[in-house]
Amino acid sequence: MARLSGRHLEFHKGERIGWLRAAVLGANDGVVSTASLIVGVAAANADRSEILLSGVAGLVAGAMSMAAGEYVSVSSQADTENADLAREAKELATNPEFEKEELAxxxxxxGLDSEVAHKxxxxxxxxNALESHARDELGITESTLARPIQAAFASAATFSVGAGLPLLVVLIxxxxxxxxxxxxxxxxxxVVLGVVAARAGGASIFKGALRVGFWGAFAMLVTALIGKLFGTVVQ
Known part of the structure; x- marks a missing residue:
């Protein structure tokens, strides 16, 4: 499996994008899906034990689903990257002059003039011929390489943490x-999650908080209405 070597000494926020995406997605889904489930069940006049059981089941199922989904998705990306890198390595071995001209x-x-570009x-x-072509021709760098296992664990762990927060509220x-x-x-x-994610990624704090807050409120409102309607019909 072809990989890239070398690390840039200067740290950029873009280097966080892989794990940050998985972590934010996992925690956000954990809070939204579990809170929505709890609100829907509670609105149907269920007792505390039933609400807790539903919440815990949602946490476990959601964490496993997030891990599996993220692993499959990022593995597909990794397969594509590895195939591109292997093909590029083969082309460099068989036709280096053509590859040099392509890079130039x-x-x-x-924006470089031809002489400077060739130099x-x-x-x-x-x-490092492969790294140069991977970066400038394929758009692949060490910091953006797909890491399926890391993404899967990050998604499952952060989903569980996020899901645990509304469950804690149920207990107290x-x-x-x-x-x-x-x-x-x-x-x-x-809102806190949106602020933290925005700061980590260097984005607007207000926009980050507004996005997750709006969609979270919408999801809980819909499930509360459904739970209330279902509870009324059953009774």
Whole structure:
């Protein structure tokens, strides 16, 4: 399996994108899906034990689903990257002059004059030909390589943490106020999550908090209405 070597000494926020995406997605889904499930069941006038059972079942099923889905998705990306790198390595071995010219033309299109572009291509290929082509021709770098196992564990772990927060509220809140307590607490958790994710990624804090807060509130509202309707019909 072809891989890239070398690390950039300067840290950029873009290097966080792989694990940050999986972590934010997992935690956000954990809070939203579990809180929505709890709110829906509570709105149907279920007792505390039934609500807890539903929440725990949602946590376990959701964590496993997130891990499996993320692993399959990122593995597909990794397979594509590895196939591209293997093909590029083969082309470099069989036709290095053509590959050098191809790399030089990429630099020409980016604004270098032809002489400088050819010198840059020659020196970069002498240092690490595969890494140069992977970065500038394929758009693959060490910091953006797909890591399926890391993504799967990050998604499952953060989903579990997120799902555990509304479950904790169920344990400590009064039963008659569960719908409101879980909803408000979960919205708070989502806003905090949005702020943390935005800061880590260097994005707008307000937009990050607004996005997760809005969609979380919408999801809980829909499930509460369904739970209320279902509970009324059953009774």
């Amino acid at each position: 033309q990429i630099y020409v299109k980016r 840059v291509a020659e020196q970069l290929m002498a240092h 809140a009064e039963h008659k106020n569960l719908v409101y307590s879980v909803s408000l607490a979960s919205l708070f958790f989502l």
